[in-house]
Amino acid sequence: MAQVLLNEIEKSYGDVQVVRRLSLQVAAGEFLVLVGASGCGKSTTLRMVAGLESITSGELRIGERVVNDVPPRDRDIAMVFQSYALYPHMTVYDNMAFGLTLRKVPKAEIATRVRHAAAMLGLNALLDRKPAALSGGQRQRVAMGRAVVRQPAVFLFDEPLSNLDAKLRVQMRLEIAKLHKRLQATILYVTHDQVEAMTLADRIAVMHEGVLQQCASPHEIYATPVNTYVATFIGSPAMNLLPVAVTQNASGWQLTGSGLTLQLGPQEHNLPSTLTVGVRPQDWRRAQPDEAIHARLGVEVVEPLGAETNVFGALVDAIAVPIADKTAQQRQESATIWRSDPSDRVRDGDEIALHITRFHLFSADGQRLHVPAESGVPN
Amino acid sequence: MASPPDLNSVAPKGFAAWLPHVLLVPVAVVTLYPVLYVVKLAFSGTAGASSSPSPFPERLDFSAFSQVVATTDSSGNWLFGYQLFNSLAVSAVTTVVGISLACTAAYAFARFDFAGRRAGLLGFLATQMFPGILTLIPLYVLIQKLNLLDSLWGLVLVYSTTTIPFCTWTLKGYFDTLPKEIEESAIVDGATRLQIFLRIILPLSAPAIAVTALFSFMSAWNEFVLAYTFLSKEVAYTMPVMIRGYVGEKDVQWSLFAASSLIVSLPVMALFYALEKHLVGGLTSGGVKG
Numbered sequence: 001m002a003q004v005l006l007n008e009i010e011k012s013y014g015d016v017q018v019v020r021r022l023s024l025q026v027a028a029g030e031f032l033v034l035v036g037a038s039g040c041g042k043s044t045t046l047r048m049v050a051g052l053e054s055i056t057s058g059e060l061r062i063g064e065r066v067v068n069d070v071p072p073r074d075r076d077i078a079m080v081f082q083s084y085a086l087y088p089h090m091t092v093y094d095n096m097a098f099g100l101t102l103r104k105v106p107k108a109e110i111a112t113r114v115r116h117a118a119a120m121l122g123l124n125a126l127l128d129r130k131p132a133a134l135s136g137g138q139r140q141r142v143a144m145g146r147a148v149v150r151q152p153a154v155f156l157f158d159e160p161l162s163n164l165d166a167k168l169r170v171q172m173r174l175e176i177a178k179l180h181k182r183l184q185a186t187i188l189y190v191t192h193d194q195v196e197a198m199t200l201a202d203r204i205a206v207m208h209e210g211v212l213q214q215c216a217s218p219h220e221i222y223a224t225p226v227n228t229y230v231a232t233f234i235g236s237p238a239m240n241l242l243p244v245a246v247t248q249n250a251s252g253w254q255l256t257g258s259g260l261t262l263q264l265g266p267q268e269h270n271l272p273s274t275l276t277v278g279v280r281p282q283d284w285r286r287a288q289p290d291e292a293i294h295a296r297l298g299v300e301v302v303e304p305l306g307a308e309t310n311v312f313g314a315l316v317d318a319i320a321v322p323i324a325d326k327t328a329q330q331r332q333e334s335a336t337i338w339r340s341d342p343s344d345r346v347r348d349g350d351e352i353a354l355h356i357t358r359f360h361l362f363s364a365d366g367q368r369l370h371v372p373a374e375s376g377v378p379n
Numbered sequence: 380m381a382s383p384p385d386l387n388s389v390a391p392k393g394f395a396a397w398l399p400h401v402l403l404v405p406v407a408v409v410t411l412y413p414v415l416y417v418v419k420l421a422f423s424g425t426a427g428a429s430s431s432p433s434p435f436p437e438r439l440d441f442s443a444f445s446q447v448v449a450t451t452d453s454s455g456n457w458l459f460g461y462q463l464f465n466s467l468a469v470s471a472v473t474t475v476v477g478i479s480l481a482c483t484a485a486y487a488f489a490r491f492d493f494a495g496r497r498a499g500l501l502g503f504l505a506t507q508m509f510p511g512i513l514t515l516i517p518l519y520v521l522i523q524k525l526n527l528l529d530s531l532w533g534l535v536l537v538y539s540t541t542t543i544p545f546c547t548w549t550l551k552g553y554f555d556t557l558p559k560e561i562e563e564s565a566i567v568d569g570a571t572r573l574q575i576f577l578r579i580i581l582p583l584s585a586p587a588i589a590v591t592a593l594f595s596f597m598s599a600w601n602e603f604v605l606a607y608t609f610l611s612k613e614v615a616y617t618m619p620v621m622i623r624g625y626v627g628e629k630d631v632q633w634s635l636f637a638a639s640s641l642i643v644s645l646p647v648m649a650l651f652y653a654l655e656k657h658l659v660g661g662l663t664s665g666g667v668k669g
Contacts, residue, residue: 052563073569085560089582099568146568 001186002063002076002153003028004049009058011044011210018044020210022058026154031180031187032215035197036207037233043158045207046190050079050156062154073102075154078147082159084139086131086146092118093127096146110149117148120182121175137168144179157189161196173199194234198222206230228366231278237310237337239360240279246271259315259336260295262356275369278360281310281339287355297338299350304342311338311346420637427634443638452613458621466600466618467646469531473538473599474592480539481546481591482584486576488547489554490562500551503544511541515608522609529615534606538599546591553587554580589654597647618643 004026011019019041026032034042047053049060051072060068067075078099086095093114100110118124121141131139140160147155160176161169177200180187191197197204198218205215206229214226225231225239232238244257253271255262260277287293296316303310312335338354340346361369415434423429424440431437450458487493488500518537527533557580565575581588603619610616616624622643625636 050563050567052566072567073571077567079564079567081560081564083558083560085558085564087561087565087579087583098565098570102569102574146564150568 001028001184003030003061004154004186004188005059005061006045006049007059007061009045009048009060010056011041011048011053012056018210019048022207022210022212024205024212024215026186026188028186029184031189031200031202032205033189033191033197033201033203034205034207035191035194035233038192039209040207041210042190042192042207046079046156046158046188049154049188050077051075076152077154077156078150078152079156079158080140080143080147080160082162084131084143084163086139086142088131091128091130092123092134092142092145095131095142096149099146099150113149113151114145117145120148120179121145136164137172140164140172141175144176148179148183153186155185155187157187157191159191160189161191161193169196176200194236198234204234206233208233224368225278225360226368228276228278228362231360231362231368235280237281237339240281240336241362242277242279242315242336243364244275244277246273246275259317262294262359263292271369272363274364276362276364276366278362279356280358281337282308283358284338284354284356286340286344287353291355293353294356295336295354297336297352297354299346299348299352300335302346302348307342309340309342309344309346311340311352312336313338316351417637417640420633421641423634425632425634443634444642447635447639447642456614458613458616461614462616462618462621465531465615466643469534469538469617470596470599472531472535473542474595476535477539477542477546477595478588478592481543481550482581482588483576484543485547485550485554486580488551500548503547506541506544507548512604514541515604518605519608528609529612531615533609534599534602534617537605537609538602539595542595542598546595549591549594550584550587553584557583593650593654596650600643600647 004024006022006024009019009022009024010017022041022045024032034045036042044053048055049062051067051070055068059066062075062077087098090098096114096117097110100113105113114127115124118127121144123138123141123145126134126138126142131142134142140163143160157176161172164172173196176189179185180200189196189200201218203215204218204221206213206221208229214221214230216224221230221234225234228241232241242258242260244255244260244262247254247256248270249263251263252265253263253267255264255275255277258277262277264271284294297311297313298316299311299313301312303312315336338352344352346352363369412434419434419436421443422436422439422441424438424442425446426440426442429437448459452458488496522528522533522537525533525536527536561579561583562575565579570578601619602617603623606617606620607623610620618639622636622639625632625639
């Protein structure tokens with residue numbers, strides 16, 4: 001078990017910079033998930049840690065050692081690939097033993113370690129099979145077993161569950177969580193799936209266009225996203241972002257625009273003239289008679305999910321195009337989302353008065369503004 | 380494992396079912412007739428065959444075979460033994476040399492980026508575009524200068540250099556299809572390039588190597604023009620040159636010609652049989668998500 005330290009790491013292919021000044025620390029025994037849309041540089045980062053990509057500039061440490069120029073085999077890491085990357089001509093046992101054989105570990109110890117890992121992952125009955133005779137889930141378990149037997153200082157996972165079907169993914173996610181609990185290993189895990197990130201991580205690092213946006217615990221990322229990118233990337237359905245104009249009045253500050261009217265109390269600092277208000281779909285509700293109405297939602301599509309109902313629509317004052325004239329795609333893209341309770345019994349065409357219970361403020365360029373919570377959502 | 384679909388349930392009935400056979404049977408006859416006729420000639424013995432057009436042997440007379448096998452030259456050398464050995468040795472060494480060089484070259488072309496990579500590949504391709512006969516005279520001069528006329532090494536040298544470009548292209552094509560992640564996984568596991576090549580790439584490429592090896596072996600085994608040009612001593616002949624010897628200017632011994640042709644075909648058939656399971660691909664299935 002060792003910590004991994006990325007210090008101002010950069011990666012360029014010619015003129016194209018794919019990772020920019022990335023500084024990140026994975027503590028010993030920590031499960032850190034690198035998450036971001038495809039092309040954000042997360043896999044490249046992982047491959048640099050593995051030693052499969054060279055580092056253009058910056059310093060990479062595993063444990064106390066600078067490993068920028070250390071070949072992968074001497075970095076004491078093990079990696080699990082999205083495509084499993086098993087050796088097709090070897091049995092499960094040989095696949096798991098391969099790395100140890102190369103390191104000239106005594107045969108008896110290899111056998112012990114392989115059987116131990118196989119037992120942990122439920123692979124004992126499959127040791128004599130070849131990868132072609134295994135299901136997707138079993139192959140991914142073999143790939144994990146191959147990493148486990150190595151007893152590396154750091155485990156690297158590159159989207160290990162992306163090739164599995166939804167049900168299996170949930171199951172394997174649990175297995176990975178259990179594995180981490182059991183091994184207390186340092187894990188750097190790359191995924192584009194925010195559910196994996198939220199459920200597995202001790203900390204999540206969100207990347208966008210090669211730049212680290214935020215690195216914090218899942219709860220913190222969700223509760224206080226540092227910018228609109230993180231705000232919309234984490235959380236499903238995504239947070240509503242509503243641009244507003246800011247005016248000062250007797251009781252403080254008024255935010256209006258996009259069909260939204262919000263009154264804030266007095267602030268320590270002056271607010272800029274335009275802002276973006278972020279509201280998570282579950283952070284508004286049908287306004288009670290004694291509550292302020294912050295917006296009116298013209299309902300376009302209702303998606304009942306059982307426990308909750310996602311309501312898509314446009315905030316009434318903001319409707320520029322009459323609802324009937326919009327294409328289905330326009331509706332989806334511009335939709336404001338409200339996660340309502342099934343008991344609200346919302347129908348297409350309804351107009352609902354909404355009250356906001358919690359919101360986030362971002363500057364016009366998307367950075368979070370820290371507005372004291374008590375000043376938010378007055379009546 | 381999924382059971383194969385039941386093709387009978389969708390097979391055409393009536394005339395439509397017969398149509399392919401109506402077309403294919405004549406093609407099969409045209410293809411097989413000359414081969415069968417050679418078999419008939421070979422088993423007709425030294426007395427020769429009747430002029431009947433039937434392709435089936437009229438009797439089973441092995442005298443032509445025994446005469447071919449027993450051939451000796453004026454000083455008592457067992458010519459057939461020499462020539463069989465020559466052919467086997469030249470073909471086997473050509474295959475081993477050609478495949479070893481082609482495998483390593485193909486791996487480099489497939490995986491590394493180096494100056495001259497494209498030019499090298501195109502150069503290899505260009506050599507395949509000229510008829511082989513074009514190189515006959517320059518090769519003769521080279522072989523003569525190297526003092527390799529009437530030498531098996533001369534043939535090995537020429538055969539392997541002519542098969543390497545084709546083998547390299549075929550193997551490169553196959554290496555390109557092997558997922559890179561498998562190699563990366565081996566790198567992380569601690570393997571060196573050489574270990575990856577020997578323990579991962581080569582075993583995974585067995586079907587492709589079998590095909591190219593067979594090609595190498597057959598092209599050396601069957602080659603006639605170069606061998607006929609470079610070899611002048613009977614004890615140095617390869618089998619195709621020996622077969623040609625039965626068709627003289629004045630006297631044509633068709634039954635010996637046919638019998639020796641059948642003998643020459645046997646090792647190739649045996650090789651096909653032995654390599655059959657490798658010729659069927661699919662070894663890599665299951666390593667990565669397909």
